[in-house]
Amino acid sequence: MSTVLPLEDVDLASETHTSGPWQAVVWNDPVNLMSYVTYVFRTYFGYSRERAENLMLAVHHDGHAIVAEGAREQMELHVQAMHDYGLWATVREGAA
Amino acid sequence: MTSLVLDLSLIEAAHLTDLVQQFLSLLQDTVDEDAADDPAVARLVPDAYRDDADAADEFRRLTQADLLDRRRDDAALVATTLRRDGEELTPESIDAQDAASTFEIRLGPAEAAAWLRTLTAIRLVLATRLGITDDADDVAHPRFGVYNWLGYRLDGLVEALDSAP
Numbered sequence: 081m082s083t084v085l086p087l088e089d090v091d092l093a094s095e096t097h098t099s100g101p102w103q104a105v106v107w108n109d110p111v112n113l114m115s116y117v118t119y120v121f122r123t124y125f126g127y128s129r130e131r132a133e134n135l136m137l138a139v140h141h142d143g144h145a146i147v148a149e150g151a152r153e154q155m156e157l158h159v160q161a162m163h164d165y166g167l168w169a170t171v172r173e174g175a176a
Numbered sequence: 177m178t179s180l181v182l183d184l185s186l187i188e189a190a191h192l193t194d195l196v197q198q199f200l201s202l203l204q205d206t207v208d209e210d211a212a213d214d215p216a217v218a219r220l221v222p223d224a225y226r227d228d229a230d231a232a233d234e235f236r237r238l239t240q241a242d243l244l245d246r247r248r249d250d251a252a253l254v255a256t257t258l259r260r261d262g263e264e265l266t267p268e269s270i271d272a273q274d275a276a277s278t279f280e281i282r283l284g285p286a287e288a289a290a291w292l293r294t295l296t297a298i299r300l301v302l303a304t305r306l307g308i309t310d311d312a313d314d315v316a317h318p319r320f321g322v323y324n325w326l327g328y329r330l331d332g333l334v335e336a337l338d339s340a341p
Contacts, residue, residue, distance in 0.1 A: 110311045112299075113327060116331070170226050
């Protein structure tokens with residue numbers, strides 16, 4: 081879901097200083113089960129089984145994975161939800 | 177998600193009740209401001225920003241109390257589902273000949289969600305207490321028995337939810 085701002089509301093000058101979207105990142109931990117992490121990604125984000133498993137494997141093998149991107153407030157809600165499930169998650173600003 | 181049936185042995189249900197009560201006591205002893213003082217509780221409310229302490233503090237201020245309240249509510253709900261005829265089970269109250277008998281628990285969607293989060297949270301607390309910090313840590317030793325048993329039950333619950341119609 082997204083909304084489009086009327087053109088006159090877009091501040092082009094500040095836009096050039098804004099980095100890319102914010103990210104919700106889930107980090108690997110030695111406790112949470114692979115099956116559980118996949119289940120959380122499927123049920124909370126509504127991701128397909130394949131996408132959820134790929135994200136889980138990225139967390140497991142690469143140490144972390146970006147599970148969502150978008151507005152900062154939205155990413156904070158996702159991270160709060162991940163904490164609620166016991167996953168270790170953080171918010172960060174995406175690359176410019 | 178429909179409701180599902182979980183079969184534990186009676187003695188498992190009693191020990192799980194005990195663990196859930198200990199978890200509730202731990203949360204009870206935690207004043208929200210002090211959550212970070214106990215690493216096991218701190219793991220339940222981790223920093224949301226890695227490189228921005230101010231943002232992490234602000235996020236914590238806005239979310240920590242809610243998250244810990246939810247852990248209490250979830251654990252209390254799990255404890256309720258573990259009652260037998262309204263009575264709380266204790267390992268001491270179970271006769272040896274009844275220990276292995278089946279204790280059937282029916283979970284609706286909200287209860288199943290509370291179970292998932294509570295088993296996970298208790299495993300996180302145990303992992304901190306047991307010093308499990310790395311994927312390579314060997315948890316085969318018997319002192320990890322309770323931790324592994326919770327993992328086995330959690331995995332079974334996830335599987336049951338996954339295959340529920």
